[in-house]
Amino acid sequence: MLLPEADTSLEYWDVHKDSAEASGTWCAYILGGAAAGEAVAGGTRWRQPTHSLSLSPAEQRRYRLRFQWVADYEAARRAIADAGLVDVEVMPGMTVPNDLHVDIALASSIPVERIEAEFTGDTVVQRLPDRAGRRLWRVRFSRLGENRLTLHQPGARQTFLEFFATEPVETMMKKRATFIVKRQHRDPSKWYDGLFGEWNMETQVLLGPDNYDRIKGWRIYEVTCDDPGLSKPAYLATKNAEHPDVAEVAALDRYIDTFVWGGLQRTTQEAYAYGLYGIPDWKQNRESSDPGPKGRLHIWRPYDYPHIFAMYLAMHRIARDHPAIPTHQSARDYLVRAYGTALAMFTVPMRVVMWSAYRTGICNECVIPELVSALTTAGLTREAATLEAHWARKVRAFVDPKADLFKSEYPFDSTAFESTQALARSALDDPVAMGVSKAAARAFAERQIAANLFCRGWLEPAYYYLGSDYRRTAGDAYTLTYMAQMGGWALLDHALNDADDPHPLLRLGYASQLSAWALLNSGPASAGHGYWYPGEENDGAAGGGFEPAPSGTTWLGQPHHRGTWYYSCEIDLGFCGAVRAAATIVADDPIFGQVCHGGIMETFAHTLRIWPRDGVRRRLNVRLQSLRLDLVLLDARFRADRPIILNLGEGWISLTPEPFAPSASGVTFELRYDDGRKRKEVVDITDSQIVIRLPAARLPRVQR
Template sequence: MSRALAAPGTPFVIGGDAHGVTSLRFRGDRFDTDYVRAGAVLGRVLARYRLGGAAWHQLDTVAGTSEWRPGGVAATVSDPALTLASHLELVGERLEWRIEVTNRGSDTVEVGDLVLPLAMHTRFAAGQPATEAVLKHSFVSGHGSHLFWMRSNSAGPYLMLLPAAGTHLEYWDRRVLAEDGEEDTYCAFIHGAAAAAETRATGTNWRQPTTALTLRQGECRSYRFHFRWVADYGAARSAIADSGGIDVEVVPGMTLPTDLEATLALRSSIPVTRIDAEFPEQTDITALPARAGRQLYRLAFQRLGENRLTVHQEGGRSTTLEFFATEPAETLIAKRGAFIAKRQHRDPALWYDGLFGEWAMDRGVLLGPDEYDRIKGWRIYEVTCDDPGLSKPAFLATKNAEHPVAAEVAALDRYIDRFVWGGLQRSDREAHTYGIYGIPDWKTNRESADPGKKGRLHIWRPYDYPHIFAMYFAMYRIARDHLHIPTQLSADAYLERAHGTALAMFTIPMRVIDWSAYGTGFYNECVIPDLVSALKERGWKGQAAELQAHWARKVRHFVLESPDLFGSEYPFDSTGFESTQALARSALDDPAALGVTAGQARAFADRQMAANLFCRGWLEPAYYLLGSDYRAQGADSYTLTYMAQMGGARPCLARPARSPFAAAARLCFAAERMGAAQQRDCRKRLWLLVSRCRA
């Protein structure tokens, strides 16, 4: 039997059944979005408890009884030791949520976990409307915890969950609950000592404090949250601060080099009383004059790695802010380049001579086609090709275009000569020149008995091409700009291969399996506008016009045809945002030349930026969330991927005039020749540039 909650003036439309609330919508919404997953119950609570250190027992409100009344619904479950109750009630513009745990026996009860399964409609399926599912943004960190859910078109309102003044969250997990079949559910923990202890024993490094609840005979403990609607990010920030949480802003970010400082701004209706550092002897915290209703602090860290700050408020409230301290940015870039160059196979007897291999840190072994270590099955491609295998030389070449090291350039030339040209990539002596072989590796494909697309013509994955033409273009810049560095080919030869490979991306996959490169964004293809400019500067006008025509067609597709910006090889992905930003930038720079109007270019740029922010940590102040890209499960897994650096306000690879990466690299190595005061200012500007690559 279906039920409904109603109250005068409420913005919530809530439905349910005998088990509880199963549907939640916004009244008068422009889109028919149900925020609760089909078949799930909102307001469910689980408790895991024990008596006197004995075995754990579990109570689950869905196994109890539900009572519907005007404006509210209550679910209760009991056993001889404990009563667990969950109350949802419409109060004004809010949906209040009260949880009560009562010891109904004679023995003291230890509640190790008190869990809130939040089974929202967060599954993004291929072909579904953009407004059908929602993405979760979550920050679990004591009394300052908050969560909100939003649609992929970024249209408000957002559904927000906030704890009341005396309630906190301290842990989270994803769990398969029996009633949900095989689909796992995000679970937030009010108390999580038992679960955290179990996961720490398996190697998980949850660094925030966790607690258990002790209840004596007849004792009851209650906790309160509320759901509310907020119009946008600004309203979400205000809601956090107004509820007693902390609206946190930090510049340049929460991953901070040891030679730079950060400015921290905190806003809350409950004043901050102090900030404690995890490593006080290696952390500088300086209070600054308050401004615009915010308490300001200057921070600096000297201990490398994770650094935890605990922000205390009146009333015994605390929130954990997790930072990460690194070596100076120029050191990181130089070390990364040196590391890649040294992990190269250098044996002329091997068919994969020149390959930059994966490195097994635990065994100290360089992986390759004869040693995959724990990489099994179809994923062995990660060692030689596809994005994992091809991105390393693209980075190394781009780094050397700004700050060349002769040994690293020589390693790149060996990779090109011994592994790429005539192996991974079809040479100018073969049909389908510039074609790039895909998984599992080029040798397997070239020697395949299948003459078609699953064998000797497995050269149709357009994602593979940009890594290679980005590498060639960077090698062209090395040969052009750093004449003291030996290269195996001339600048013109590298430029010719960069052009040919970029052109092949648009033509060969289409020719072989009818896969158009115009409909999806590929990482590293953002170098195409600069490649076109280089061709023009070299006087190769025909080649420049040919490549520009393909790029313009792709710009028009995205600007005029409104494709799904999250579409990729998966139904929901963030891998295209580096490219779509570059497409938007090109349209804004010269709309008429690309066949669009200025208004159309601006509309697409706005949509692209909104979509980019939608699937990133934006109000989540932890180093592993802030600026990180999210996939369909939000911040629950797969954070801090390659797209965290690649999808920001500017493309981050190989744009000599505009790229933050290129500008950052120049600042890095210019700083080596400056005085101390100039270096500090230079490095601060550097990290601000690098931060632009994140969000």
């Protein structure tokens, strides 16, 4: 570690290019006033205060920086605190929905005396009792966007924390879906009728194959296909499986009927059925004079397939679970499409160019176990067994100790950390079916989660670092990528199911799955409809990543001055992960005490009243010292305006469901206890409220 000592600080950084070809020299500034001033004059949105110093020839000023080895994250935190700096823990994260508060725990050998808000009239700062050797505060933000908190220590020492306040998660989920549908191309005379278009928030221009706007060269594929183009329908369908909207489902069916089937995707009447066309777009490939893999058989990129079968699987759920929502096909038909596309991922690229999907983690493929289960339930047992065999083969390939967990399009890539956790989950839950030993499954699970962590911001108290995945440039460029939230799902799954001490990873995982919502440009009219690019037309638009540097160029080739991209690129993959990770989690945290991630909680004696605010309202995880359980509503949501009541003294849970089907007379729930036992029931809801009794063996001992 590099630690500044007394009267020394690092307040600004940039990268100096030595030549047009050089990657540049990273420079940190002890006094950044001059450099930051030039950057701000050039349009940079630098927010932390900087200073300047003038010395006469006879004057001197000494600054000191200390290098120090540390063994692990906990040792790093102790080193920070011992040096008089501030070690920061937060709950639930540094991207904070404005219907939730954030708790902050600070440790330092020079204790923090007070916290000062940047926007005092829009921020409530409340001191809490000390816990676990830390000073605690609770903060509520009402002003959307970036919010800086200043920590004051004796001797005029200051530390700055960067938070981002958003609208409620459920509001953002719905706004993003609404925005995507508004930007759908709807012109039957165009070959790309049905395409969900890219959008430039800066100029409010809709992109399409006839107008690539500022995207140049080979990157034009971003508009129609590959991860960026296919992420939008994947997210739209995933959201609608939770919160269906008639117009949005109709837009998805139009996309499937006019753009995908027989266009982007080969039909069952064609060779290589279910194959998906890659870059630059399906029309150029289908009309190519080259009959081979660079033309009419450009269907060999396995990365494309999961987004489409995730979309079909979500459409299956919509048709199955929401009978009041019209769909163009039956639930079974969507399910067959999902199966065919998933099978094609493993078979078509291998047949065309010998590209194996077994040794590469791919975004969105984590839904394969759910797809296998849906096939089994639908009576498609042969298809379920076939797909599970392919998945098991992939599990074995990754459990192998010699497996490269990072292989992707680059020698190192962080895009697999959702997939590797899903593979680990299957290996741990059913090692016999997957063909691996319990010991090998456990070793793989620990190895891949360690890799997830070393590519993730954890100690850095800024919303664009905490929980973000890191690429080769670490925190210098392109943070809050789609893998921030997808990898956050992985951290939460590991914390809830596998970790001996779940609480540090619950905090980090929840911060991760909230983090990239900061890239969504959303807000009420009073707040300009969004922080990054105000205007009603941009409400619900999103950036593809965050650039922390004062200036530079985004991956898509556009100049930036710190902040979010104005193209969404692949970020909807992250929003897919956020929907999957959305849960309300109650835990006995060793630092913060009894907490509720993703919800509001009131405690009365041995009774907890919990209002879910996670965005999905179907999953409740309890990790208390006296009770561990997981409750999932399979065909309903928790009512947003009624609390879940957890009575620890008498041993019951009471909830008011909001059924998916308005005419439903019952709802189905699944309850899993900490010993792995599961209980699945259909409960009558004549009186609207459900009371679930907990087994006596699971009840805490209560002293009267």
